[in-house]
Amino acid sequence: MSLDADAVRRGCVGADVSTYRRLCRAEVERFHAAAKDGDALTVGCTQEAPLFSELAGERNKQISFVNVRETAGWSTEGEKAGPKMAALLAAATEPTPDFPLVSLSSDGVVLIYGRDESAIEAGKLLADHLDVTVLITKPKLLEPPRTTTFPVVQGTIRAATGHLGAFVLTVDDYATPRPSSRDAMTFETPRDGATSRCDLVLDLSGAPSLFPAHDLRDGYLRADPGDPAAVLRAVLKARDLVGTFDKPRYVNFTAELCVHSRSKITGCHRCLDLCPAGAITPAGDHVTIDAEICAGCGQCAAACPTGAASYALPPADALLRKLRAMLMAYRQAGGTNAIVLFHDDEHGAALIDALARHGDGLPANTLPLAVNEVTQVGLEAIAAAFAYGAAGLRFLLRAKPRHDILGLRKTMATAEPILAGLGFGGRRIATIETDDPDLLGVALREVDLTEAAQQPANFMPVGGKRDVIRFALRELHRVAPTPADVIVLPDGAPFGAVTVNVEGCTLCLSCVSACPTGALSDDPERPMLRFTEDACVQCGLCKATCPEKVITLTPQIDFRAATARSRTLKEEEPALCIRCQKPFGVKSSVDRVAAKLEGRHWMYTNAGKRLDVIRMCADCRVIAMSEENFDPFVGVPERPAPRTTDDYLRERDNRTKS
DSSP: OOOOOOHHHHSSSTTTOOSSTTTTTTHHHHHHHHHOOOOOOEOSSSHHHHHHHHHTSSSSSEEOOOOOIIIIIIITTGGOOOOHHHHHHHTTTTTOOOOOOEEEEOOOEEEESSSSSHHHHHHHHHHHSEEEEEEESOOOOOOOOOSSSSOOEEEEEEEEEOTTTTTTEEEEEEEBBBBTTOSSOBOOOOOEEEEEEEEEEEEEEEEEEESGGGGTTEEEEEOOOHHHHHHHHHHHHHHOOOOEEEEEEEEEEOOOOSSSTTEEEEEHHHHHOOOOOOEEEETTTEEEEEEEOOOOOOOHHHHHHSEEEEEOOOOHHHHHHHHHHHHHHHHHHOOOOOEEEEOOIIIIIOOOOOOOOSOOOTTEEEEEEOOGGGGGGOHHHHHHHHHHHHHHEEEEEOOSSSOOOOOHHHHHHHHHHHHTTOOOOOOOEEEEEOHHHHHHHHHTTOOOOEEEESOOOOOOOSOHHHHHHHHHHHHHHHHHHSSEEEEEEOTTSOOOEEEOOOOTTTOOOOOHHHHHOOOOEESSSSEEEEGGGGGOOOHHHHHOOOTTEEEEEEEHHHHHHTTOOOOOEEEEOEETTTTOEEEEEEEHHHHHHOOOTTTTGGGGGOOOOHHGGSSOOOHHHHHHHHHOOOOOTTTTTOOOOOOHHHHHHHHHHHHHHH
């Protein structure tokens, strides 16, 4: 492949760039010399990364590796891929923060759930390695074993919860076999509601999965009992699941930022609707994320409007810094019309590799960026990519995704009107859903996008997700071809305004107490409702809390909101106490209450002092009542004493004696 060292030098400003022909073989001593310096070192090869790491040893731990061969050089446009190589090398130098781990422990207790002899055969294969129990649903003719090496019982799993090392199964129709079974296994009287606890579940029942997104549930293995090869693969995988295993804590959660509910009134439920693994559940005013179940799709973090759920592999600001380094280096090296291709490692990297080895390779303007899961990409990354100068974005997905990608589609649906409203015409963002490398190449070469930001931004993303997304959108608006101040967004967008029907609003301010972000506020001196659009996340708590039902949400993005002062939605004259002149409520509401009570309620049949009490503050109201010696219970018949159990027993004893 061709290596354009000059382009790399232009893109990677200040770096010492060297090219080699056989660095891992004949020129290995030159690598030794470079590694001895101890400076940060980036090697444009991933195939020989283990060798280079071994050669460097303890002398240099600041080594990063990047693939510039399959992603850039091996292509029909390889001679023009110098700027792309510069971009890939620059992105590789960006540090990735460490992420926390979650430990899962398995003692090898496995439940094999099946329907026939195949489950028992699987148990025989695992009996020497694991603690096996076989559960047969609705057994027919099973030959009794000569020797009971592991339990074989009857039952149907009604419910299942848990994860690797901590499964809890509820079993109906449970029964143990009779030792006297002769030609066919017979069972004792069945019962419902039995509980089984195990570390692993091997499901060979052929029935629907016990868990949503079953292939994402650690410790749950499922295979078609009619496919011996699939059963054998599942058995071999189960055999190795003994011990302690570490998995990333994909999502960091800050309960204080969650706007799920307040006072048992539900507001935001975006993450609950999107989680394919069922790892998110309500927990009072916020939700809770089970790190042991979470499979890392990242849709909750991408959709969370406040940043309560934030992705950790990597965090949003770290991903944006990688994007920034990539696009800035590409532009400085002379590249144009960059198309950023988000892909994962398991599917996307393999597809790109196949396209490079057996096809035309990636186009020279396609910049692949590997992420843990494509669905983790949020609106902040899309906005930042175009602000940094990208001409388009593509998301590489499987033809049949492993889980629902509704979250990604909603993110794209929010980004599309923003880009269109800012003058980025054409189909700027799209998915490429294929398992065929040739179709991937065709889809990328059909992208015809030439208009990008003329003077791209170079801001450094720092801070939490909400701060990053605000900054990215403001910078995108600044560099846009035709910026618009207000853009209408689809329902569910994390930006918008609150509209209040002022005629029906009584200024009870229950919406203010419910608003978790301070977007709605009041004034301690006057009856007033204010709104700060930049703080609104469209959680809907104000709408759900309002007793008069006069609040509606208007999804939109107003780029002036960041610098705008809060605006007044409704303001009224305060009600002044007729005795001490202290403001204590809303004048119109007090007048309305007084009008409804006058002459209609038994306490206010005679207009005068009693009705004046309505127009007093709480302190003066007590004073006036005490001065008038007003007793609200005069003339009211005395209530009978409550009857207790002792009264009934006493009456029964008296009747017995009489």
